[in-house]
Amino acid sequence: MTHGSSTYSAARHGAVPFWRDVRVLRVIAQVIFVIVVLAIGAWLIGNYRAWLAERNLTFSYRFLRLEASFDLAEGIPFKSTDSYARAFLVGVVNTLRVAGVGIVLATLLGLVTGVARLSHNWLVSHIAGVYIELVRNTPLLVQLFFLYFAVILKLPQLKLRDEITAITLPGPTYLSNRGLAMPWPRSSESFGSWWPFLIAALAVALVLWILRARGVEHTGRPNFSFLWVVIAFFAVPAIGWLVVPGSPLTLDVPIIKGLRAEGGTILSAEYVALTFGLVIYTGAFIAEVVRAGIQAVPKGQTEAARAQGFTEMQILRLIVLPQALRVIIPPLISQYLNLTKNSSLAIGIGFLDLYAVSRTMLNQSGRVVEVFLMIMAAYLSMSLSISLIMNVVNRRIQIVER
């Protein structure tokens, strides 16, 4: 037997000592790691227990059912006799109000600015460039402080000596240091018999859209214009409007009574500052995402489409955007997540979002760890749901790729 094969057979017969066997070492390394982590964890929890015992407390969530005994003047109705659990809900809803509106507006602003940045017009592209650089290179909290303390709180009062001094926009919409009051549709009694028409409209539009898609599949050419889908979508509710007695929706207009506005919808100064601050900030980041996405589409694609006689609009809609979207969606998701997480800066300007309400809950109840875990859980579930939704969208778009 040669030397080489003898060591080989020796290895097979387990002559390698176990402390040099990689498989054994791996298990040992992991066991040690887990033991160390558990030991540190146990030590930390032990300290927490000692802290609790010192104060005669126990870890429990029973305080959530107790009366909160503080007021929250933002979002869904809340009075001081309501429970802590409801207070937390108020915070969550307020955060969602900011994040939802913020995401929609920031996307619009980012799209427009991103396209403007690529404009052939030198002035337009440089105005967009200055905005993007200014906003991206200053901290969000500085922008929020500026917007809230130096702009919104310095707006004229709603009313001064029986004279409306607020900035009045058509509607009427009043912009003052108290926030924004604007008209809002309210459902009237007949709304109950009108809303089925809305669902019918959605169904009809959906059926027409599927029929149209089938037509394209069979003959390569739509049976009818897309316009018909739009018309159907608006025509059905319009018919319903005429059929139903009275008008199902009335426009509620804000009226200034005394020193405050009533009716319509009233957005507090803090809400306006936070939402606009987040929109302006995230919009600049989305603009860069959009710009990079459009630039990622090779120039040959546009040129080839132009050579084949596509119109400029068709090139954008059918060639550039579908390809740009694939690049845009993943960073866009992280911008949406950033916006949602950044809404926690609300506490800096006194908006009662999830984090700010939790701090109040904590100061009132002294339940530090319990409240902290609730905050973490709330933010993590929001982050996870946004990534889930957007990942589904992403997969649908990416699947086209060959």
Place this chain on the structure above:
Amino acid sequence: MTATSERPPVTEVGALGWLKKNLLSTWYDTLLTVGSLAFIYWVLRGFIEWAITKATFSTEPGICKEARAAATAAGETAGACWSVVNTNIKVFMSGRYPNEEVWRIWVSLGIVAVLASLTWLIWRSEAARARRWVVIGWLSSIPVITILLSGFSEEGRILPLVATELWSGLLLTVVLAVVGIGASFPLGILLALGRRSELPALKVFCTMYIELIRGVPLITVLFMSQLLLPIFLPPQVRFGTVVRALVGMTLFSAAYSAENIRGGLAAIPIGQYEAAKAVGLNNLLMMAFIILPQAIQKVIPAIVGQFISLFKDTTLVVIIGLLDLLGVAKAVTAQQDFIGLHKEVYLFAALVFFICSYAMSYGSRRLEVTMGMGER
């Protein structure tokens, strides 16, 4: 044979050609140009009127109130009063750091400046031997600057103690950002390696840590470091608020560092691992001498980007009551003489942040070009 070439029409070249091509190519282009010009005029006129023509630059005490009263009496809107910035410039920069000790900040700045220019020179000359000395210089500057800024003890005659609670203004902002990124870097390397590890226990732990931290806002991590740290540590162990904020910054930033470094690790071709193994290096040596140096060089631009965003994020310590540049600015707006001058103060703070982060992002773009990172 003289080839006579006709000059292009005057409307196609030179300034006129540029105008036609970039501003007036179609009718809607012209419309956009006119609109933009009107917009720029409107913004600049308002800003210049407020910041310069109607502004007060004198630093006499009480001048701001007088100026505003005069404007209100005349029925005009008051211009800026820059006295609030001029008289408080020391407060903005070093806050409550004792006046007679401010030279220590200047010396620290000098050390950093000398090291930075040395680094730049040596990296350009490609003297490989000298690079090691620069690295050693940077590493040894850390304890030197720490001791210089904080001092020894209260009674000591040389370098008396300056408690971290007194560090404020731009100084605190810079310290928070530098320590945050510096301390999070080794932690980030460990987390990144852990996440790529083949050992499931390690991998799950590191992945959970990274995703957990990245899923929540910085403010909750700072909150954890302020309120939970004292609860979960024994009563004997107590840190000041600044140190606790530093811990929070580091824990937060480590998760982002880890993801950046993981990106760099993923970009290393598998051949590098195989070659290292073939030469007989064990896992530790392979990582330390072959893989990590390449991975880290690849992620330098990403780390600079992370530093810039951390630099901006340090402003969040205002919410937990620390006096960084923004915290000081907020305090200044409450001064008797300068009540209500939010615009001036926050614009100044924004300008400082803008200059710093714009310079850094410009620098990192240059760095990418000189290091040949752009062309991968």
